Amino acid sequence: MSTNLADPTRLATPPTFQSVSLSRRIKNGLATGLVWGAFLIAIIPLVWVLYTVLQRGFPVILDGDWWQKSMSGLLARQQGGGAYHAIYGTLVQGLVCAVISVPIGIMVAIYLVEYGGRSRLAKSTTFMVDILTGVPSIVAALFVYTVWITYFGLGRSALAVSLALVLLMVPVIVRTTEEMLKIVPDELREASYALGIPKWKTIVKIVIPTALSGILTGIMLALARVMGETAPVLVLAAYAPFINYNLFDGPMASLPLMMVNERNNPTQAGFERIWGAAITLVVLITLFNLLATVISRALAPKTK
């Protein structure tokens, strides 16, 4: 006993703890290898795409004209011109879409989370939203074409594009807003009711502000996504190489449409414009994502 006391590293009994067994080490190695392999497979195309777009498009967008001029009056093989008309089209179509979709989407989500409960209307709304989420953009575009152009006899226009984008954006906003409202703890609603604050005011002043950063992030991501949609612009708006500010009439360019259009242009100028438009779209969408992060950081509930 006394020797044991004097030397605590000497054990009286065989050790309880063994080193990691060989089979566990093998399994660990295999799992680590799989996870890293999957990560690499996922990251390679991403890096490749970014590299190609940057390498081919970057020189094009360095030209100041690119951001300020349209393609008006240029022959296909002529160098120069810019994407201002297409940038304008993409932004304005996306923003008009957002102006229509955001109120509808947020209000549907409020109904589903705060009022619908387990009612039949809420269940069928959720079901519809799920279906709408899965609708391909070409189907949305053809639907708007049928109703807007064939049935009502209205012309192809930027507004028709925005309406098709609304069909794609509303379900995304409903879903993200719904998730954000659901994670607002019920204790906050109860605290508000217990102060004698009516339900609608609780939603507007307590629940929405608490969930706002997440809701805005969702809107920005949805917007970034619809701005890259190609099917609606192909079906519902003709390409215009000039600037068209009129939302309601006439052809209007957009970045995806410009890319499709320049695909028919076999010259070096056309090649450059495709990649220029591609990188411009990537930059715009990245900016929206960054904006979403900044806004969400600024609005998130703080503790300090």
Added chain:
Amino acid sequence: MAKRLDIKDLNLFYGKFHAVENVSLAVPPKNVTAFIGPSGCGKSTVLRSLNRMHEVAPGARVEGKVLLDGEDIYASTVDPVEVRRTIGMVFQRPNPFPTMSIRDNVVAGLKLAGVKNKKELDEVAERSLRGANLWNEVKDRLDKPGGGLSGGQQQRLCIARAIAVQPDVLLMDEPCSALDPISTLAIEDLITELKKEYTIVIVTHNMQQAARVSDQTAFFNLLGVGQPGQLIEVDDTEKIFSNPGQKATEDYISGRFG
């Protein structure tokens, strides 16, 4: 301002489940009434029915009467929002509004009811925070978020928020169960202070706490699983803890329960 509450033949349901059966109880003004009893016996449900928070849960239903100075808060003409403005509540877990500063949390009830006068709101904020024994700890950081305070401070912030709308009755649902002993002591001292102005009903699992802060104690019990909870007896706290009228009460408070 403090008013009395009379509960008459109250039966509470969650959907088909009969949660609490035949509770009748008088809560005198400027007095602390403690609800004690095992988990699931319905004491929190009864508390939540006293300011019509019970019906917030889906399928919840109330039968019987709750009279505030003789006026039935469940009368068909009564707006539940008005009831909750008159009968305030503090919850088990501190729940300050995360998007608001300390000051805005305190005056949230008034601000959202439409009070805009900044001077008035500042006065209410200071008076309520002093009333909740929190003023000295937060007076230099009123514009900081309420979520940055410690648990005990947050709970006192919630009490300040509840008393800022000057209710006639204050309901407290296990207000100390998430707090350490020092914060608990601070809240208990506060309850003794608040008793001078408010009628207080407190649910607690801590029998020493009931003995320390309350004037009258109501013991609730559950006869079996799936059975409705019942009010076993209500009496002066001193009597309940020294010489209870029912054996079930004696078993519970002496720890010989179940």
